[in-house]
Amino acid sequence: MKIFLNLVVATLKDMVRDKMTIFWFILFPVLFMFLFGMIFSGGSGNVNFDLGVVVEQPDFFSQAFLANLGQVEMLTVHHGTLEGELEALGQQKRNAVLVLPQVQFGSDEEIAVPVYYDASNQANKVLIFMLSEIFNHVERGMQNRARIFTVDAKPVQAESLRDVDYLLPGILSMALMQLGLFGSVRLVYLRQKRILKSLGATPLPRTHIVFSEIVIRLLMAAVQTTLIILIGHFVFDVKIVGSWWQVLGAVFFGAAVFVSIGYMLVTFAKTEESGHGIIQVVQFPMMFLSGIFFPLEFLPAFLKPVVRAIPLTYLGDILRSVLIGTPYAFGLTTDLLILGGWLTVSLILAIRFWRWE
Amino acid sequence: MASIVVRELTKRYGKLTAVNQISLEVEDGEIFGMLGPNGAGKTTTVEVLVGLRDADAGEVRVLGFDPTTESVQLKRSIGVQLQMPTLFPRLTVEESLRLNANFFPDPFPAEQVLEWVGLKEQRKVYTYKLSGGQLQRLVVGMAIISNGRILFLDEPTTGLDPQARRNLWDVFHMLQKMGKTIFLTTHYMEEAQYLCDRVAIIDHGSIIALGTPNQLICDHFEEKAVELSAMDGCDEAILEKLPGVTKVQAAHNQITLYSTNVEATIRELMQLEAENRLAVNDLAIRKASLEDVFLKLTGRSIRQ
Ligand SMILES: Nc1ncnc2c1ncn2[C@@H]1O[C@H](COP(=O)(O)OP(=O)(O)OP(=O)(O)O)[C@@H](O)[C@H]1O
């Protein structure tokens, strides 16, 4: 065990001192997260809110209020019935829907103004705040009473998630796949550079070498996951619904699957370069056909069988569900079975065809 | 007792027979050298002995272990330096030594080995930044640190400067005094002559001579060597007819005559010069060396 740990530490040192390793396996997914997060979290710069307004009883007050709303540049006001506007909210055509109640003046009671808004978009909270301010303004103009209205915010979870939510599990899936697949090329490199042979002349069992490589992959997977989730959570406000052990379980399982597939693929490679080539050919289409970056419905029907065969599809499904709580597209059992199948088969093939020299 | 016993060992790569029925025994505490031209089968032999390759035929025992079936036990008690240095590129010298030490039950302290191979100043340098000779010293050190009972060293001093080479010879002698057995290959005849208790000369996979360096010289040369350079070239046929001369080797203007009667040979040479049939330069007489034996047995020019 001590021998093994020392080997892990030595291998880790050798790897992390190579700046390329750090770039590809740590920095690259992080950059990806930032870049796409920025693109898809949407709307920085020219902010515009679509506000649905439902007027129960047109009167002096509602006119004054609407006139005030009209002066706010960032707002596009839509009028309609409650049902119509709420439906538009569900389709993400509105950021919020405000219901102006009939106002009975003279009563001391505060008047609740229901505002329905899409809670999955953090920017809408700004809108709620803005609306409260507008009410305050209107009130002050009308009478000297401090409080008439309270904005009664009613969060409504929109049906489809924001792109950035969808993106986070996608990036994590991609990172795990690349870690597993490209990481396996290192064994070819070690063989090509005869480092495996040199180690083979010592009492160190060969399996130790492979296991230390795998342990390091899992460590790196944990680091990647942590970074991506932290960035997603703190920078882009993605809500993680799963517990830590669920997330780590899914991540380790996914990493293990792709490490095995990687080892299976590189059994056919004689050199480091050809290893990279093979992996590249496999990972690139997989990334786009697995639906990790956009919902599967967007893919043409004739590609569906391919999609259903790709392991990344199922890892994406698990991670989406565990991380952001989308319902399983295929069911957890199916996901686990298919990934487990890939794991087993590729492990058997890798062990069968791998040549130590 | 014999540390290494090899009987009729044969190793083939496809059709090529790299090692052909060689037999040898290496005694406990002996420094044994294997000499041979490029491609002779030295590395192949070493790799079979340390359990990296399986023999096709024959019997091998190293410290009583069969390298094929008992390689794990065997590897725990030997140190191995392979011909081409290969290390984790981004570990330092010291880390590499310690990593290797960690694989063995009773290694030498890294500090000690750094001193022996003269890499104390480079201890913090990544291995990929080492010079060729420093790298070579490091891999020899990594074999030594095992504190194994036998050291297998495949061309341990190739690429070293003369000081570093002599320095390693001292280390090997010291290790021998500690009771280690050393099996090494080399292309340096003076190294074999100085360092090895016995040498085997191998060519085309077969052992063509085996014995102590002096024994080999005596067996193959009663003659002494007369070296000269002939300024305008010369006719080998004339030289061969000189009294006492048994063999002539000529490369460009450098000529070596092997003679059983040096005085007669030289007298006749002078005569030739007086008659202006030969312009002799740099005349020297010396005892035959291991190199002479090697060249006689394996042919004059180096094969690629
Ligand atoms: N892995 C291999 N596959 C096929 N042939 C090989 C292999 N390794 C060595 N050979 C061949 O076997 C023969 C013996 O090679 P070996 O490496 O044992 O020679 P050597 O005596 O160590 O030579 P050198 O002095 O150049 O190191 C050579 O003809 C070589 O081409």
Ligand SMILES: [Mg+2]
């Ligand atoms: Mg060799």
